[in-house]
């Protein structure tokens with residue numbers, strides 16, 4: 461591919477893909493504001509894969525939206541020196557009136573990729589997510605797993621150095637999710653992207669991440685971190701993945717018990 465498609469240079473070693481310093485977020489009117497996140501300090505290194513794990517409602521999506529620049533922290537600072545991060549949600553959010561290929565080309569157009577380069581680049585991205593041949597398919601012709609592959613290709617079309625993922629595989633069946641875990645691990649290794657991946661699924665976090673960061677609830681704070689040195693590619697049923705998942709689940713259960721509900 462032409463150099464124009466390689467996008468911003470990767471951050472220099474030793475710098476960060478994202479840096480959050482003492483970030484707090486509250487919603488509501490001043491005086492009656494509800495704190496959702498409190499004093500979050502977190503670095504994501506270039507090329508690092510970090511999973512943010514926490515109970516439903518603890519503020520994971522809020523945190524991701526702040527890193528994406530969709531909202532501003534009430535307190536604290538967020539830096540993403542590689543430019544605007546790419547974002548992928550649980551819902552694919554593809555335009556149903558466009559084909560898979562056109563959805564990707566739209567992202568390329570927004571990035572300023574010249575018209576004649578868009579089609580070949582969309583085809584390359586579809587092949588990266590193993591969907592060669594789906595260029596002309598409309599969204600309703602694709603399975604849930606295929607839609608998330610297109611959504612991933614579209615996120616990659618933004619050519620950001622940082623990919624933010626908010627429970628992107630939560631609505632898929634276990635087998636499809638397993639396959640997409642493999643694909644994401646492969647693409648991450650091939651592209652050297654930094655990934656900040658939000659989930660409430662402990663196994664998924666241990667399957668994917670180099671580091672798991674556990675958030676507490678009400679307000680969300682960083683509770684504990686685990687560095688995961690189990691070699692990739694991992695399988696969700698690996699004994700080492702299962703063992704660590706039990707330890708993290710115990711911690712998460714204790715956290716949920718302390719805050720009642722759920």
Ligand SMILES: Nc1ncnc2c1ncn2[C@@H]1O[C@H](COP(=O)(O)OP(=O)(O)OP(=O)(O)O)[C@@H](O)[C@H]1O
Nearest residue numbers: 487488496514515516517518519520521522523660
């Ligand atoms: N724009 C908003 N205005 C007011 N409150 C909000 C807003 N966005 C989120 N909240 C509140 O912040 C809290 C955290 O929400 P958030 O969606 O970040 O949680 P989550 O960890 O992503 O949950 P889930 O796992 O269910 O997706 C919730 O109590 C939610 O009601």
Ligand SMILES: [Mg+2]
Nearest residue numbers: 520521522626
């Ligand atoms: Mg959420």
